[in-house]
Amino acid sequence: MKAAVITFPGSNCDMDMYHALESFDVDVDLLDDQASDLSAYDAIFIPGGFSYGDYLRSGAVAKFSPAMDAVKVAAENGQLVVGICNGFQILTEAGLLPGQLLVNEQPGFICDEVNLVVENPDSNFTNTMSKGDVLKVPIAHGEGNYVTDEVTLKELEDNHQVIFRYQENVNGSMNKIAGITNKAGNVYGMMPHPERAVDALTGNDSGRAFFESLLHAVDQKARA
């Protein structure tokens, strides 16, 4: 698998994602916000952090970068696009995923490890898991409160676009949503950080299943 991690000014989980992918022997390139052609990559990762300081709104400025234009093209081409934390916020601001991430219901940044429940085990990001499986994954955000309108929410549920839910609603998200895909299933955003949980030495490697699923999906696609 060939992957790209896009570093925006202010991204700070770019190297974490890079190292996590490397630990799965993924061929990974680190690109900046000026990247204009992403056609060579099976998967494109938009990492966490505070792109452009997250001033104005999280992700609001990043969406105007050349790299995001390239990401839109890649999404239309069916390549996998994954946004973690700030990456999820950027994908919603850019309109590649519906809804928005607001200030946590109890305002304030939270860093913790929380249980995620697998809602849709058939996605590109959960295909090695079963429905109802529980993964303990780190979170670190102040604006992770997923909000959308009632119609879109119903669509997300009806189309099985909700991939993970929080076991306990840590940030006030509608329907405890932790991660969603677009309708086509190739664009995915989540607030929790699986890339921080890939090495037992750090006390948690439960994020590995996420990457294994993704690798499996890319592999299946290559065979098809």
Place this chain on the structure above:
Amino acid sequence: MSTQQTNPMANEPSPDMIAEKRIYADWGLTDHEYDLIVDHLGRRPNYTEAGIFSGMWSEHCSYKKSKPALRKFWSKNERVLQGPGEGAGILDIGDGQAVVFKAESHNHPSFVEPYEGAATGVGGILRDIFSMGAQPIAVLDSLRFGQLDNAKTRQIVDGVIAGIAGYGNAIGIPNLGGEIAFDESYAGNPLVNVMSVGLVNQNEMKVGQAKGSGNTIIYVGAKTGRDGINGASFASAEFSSTEESDRSAVQVGDPFLEKLVMDATIDAIKKYGKSIIGIQDMGAAGLLSSSSEMASKAGTGIELNLDLVPQREAALTPYELMLSESQERMLLVVQKGEEQPVIDLFEKAGLDAVAVGTVTDDGRYRLNFHGETVADVDIDFLTNAPEPKLAQEEPARLKEASASQYQPNVADANQVLLDLLAQPTIASKASLFRHFDSQVRADTVVKPGGDAGVTRIRGTKKALAMTTDVNSRYAYLNPFVGGQMAVTEAASNLVTTGALPIGMTDCLNFGSPDNPEVYYELHQSVEGITDMAKRLNTPVISGNVSLYNETDNKAILPTAMVGMVGLIADNKNITRAEFQNDGDQVYLVGTIGDTFNGSEIQKMQTGEIAGQLADFDVDAAQANQDFVLQAIDAGLVTSAHDLSEGGLGVALAEATFPNDFGLQADFAGTTAQLFAEVPGRFVLSVPSKQATAFEQKMTETKAVVAKLGQVTKDTVIAIQTKDGQVTVDQKAAKASYQNAIPQLMAE
């Protein structure tokens, strides 16, 4: 617009007016110091010159009053690559790598504007680390606040926590812990001490020196504004509670810009390290202190053209440009002729990078502005403030203190334990620390909440443990022993993770040094720290002094904060504070006597701390630490926790909380002694199958080690003592420990 035509200096007082109206005194210069300047110059200084002397001769920049104490620190051993005097100290950790660290206080700004004060404290210490060429890998905080029943204190706590989170989380450096304690002496003078740790390849280390006549001074980062003008003098003055309006001296931080500056600086050193002669952060007294100190350390001179300094406000005067403490600015000295690639690199990152001056060989500090020389002074004179000789006197309270130890009331020992667990200084700080990103960079092995934070070093088997510690109540009862104890406590924290303590930094937070009793406390604390640092082979490689922590002439408790770093050679030995397995055997390392003066139980039951601090056997504490390290190295230990506030009873309870175990223990001492406090004591848990090997080791050490009992899977903490027992429900104890701070903060 033609601001060029109007001279912003036109309205400045003349040299004669400065003398006649004693304007220099408003900036903190004494009459004596002013006269010295006049003598040296052979004339009265102009406004700019008087201003730069007031900045450089402030205690904050010059350490003129604390230097006699600081010279007593011990700061050399085989690992020390860089000792005090630079942005941060550096220690060799093998494989061509080095660890860089320093702690700094941001106390006064954090009282005036808690959010920005704390945020810019984080920003400043990070710049100290990356100015050495190092990648910051961790931040720790040592915080002191008044009691939480005070609404103003709760507001300060909220602001400080949010400020540290707001800055540190955005820049993406994990917060690995530290400690928070509460005492009413900090109500008007909270302490915000921030430590940062970085990693550097030894061949990429940099220092803040302006070597080489003709080399170019490059200004990098944020533009200069009027924020924090002469903040160094501000930080060196006492507060008066009637005068809370001094807001102009507080700076506003921009973590986004700092991240760009940090990444670009580290990148520039990697790519153009040979061209970059020196780097220094613009901290206290901004452009002035960074440029003059760099020249002073190199024995050179400096000439700056202030018209070239990037400015975000119109009509800044030389005084303002030199003394502004606008954040996120660095000063680089670059080899003549090799400037452009460095400038290009910063500009590509969207940052200002401008050549503003040159290194000279005449030892002068010369500032040009609008075609005029506005200051021309000798650098050595400017950077070496006269040291006043201050008196020391043993405080009356120490001479009069009772030798007898407080005898706690433990008639209802179960309740005593539950109440101690809810004392704010002991209780869980998780509700505060959870606002800090402790896992970004994905290297964190032991998160905040244990005895010390641990981070791995990628690509090696090594890991670094780090902690901050001090109990100012012990220092209040005996500053020398309090200093020894702070070092012992910090080292104990590290040892529990399996780390060998290798060096330390400090923040010396005291009241006014002009008070002989406070000055005595400062000297004694430093001597106590030095004594223990030598014994443990942990040199003091950097540090910071914060004096005048007084409100209405009442000083804070003497608070010599110690920040320490330990090296773990093999990450398989990393050990945690909490019990890991049902059935593991529990041991106590070290002896416990009737040491209650200065303890939490004394404070809780009497409302005060009093009496003499009990004798402290440093050899025993050291032997205990050695034993713990050996046992961990031998792979015999599954958890290790050091005793601190609240003593053995609290330590045992804490060890049961994270993984929800119970405990069955027999303690040979009295019930009261369960709550005695003495540093350098440990609770270890050992798997049953290793117990024989462990007990064999017990016979080979000078340390006194005794079996206490075992970890159980039921949820009762049951401790039999010589004269009684403590039996509490583990869930109730944990609730008491976890809920105390959230409940107090919600009032």
Place this chain on the structure above:
Amino acid sequence: MYLAKIYVTYKPSILDPQGVVIKSALERLEYQGIEDVSQGKYFQVKLTGADKAAVAKEVESLVEELLINHNTETYTYDLEEI
């Protein structure tokens, strides 16, 4: 030159957690009769243009493209010549 004063607020249907926290803090401070608090954003944009109508169009365009998120936010603005 014109000065646009732009006020961005949450749509009424959106829970504003910061507003809720501020309201409860005010109540703790014993301010009676606080009905509702919502926190928004305020921008000042100085800009030039052919005439006031053209500038107003420009303001609406930049607000809708960048300053607000249509999912949750709405806005009002004042425009004056300076």
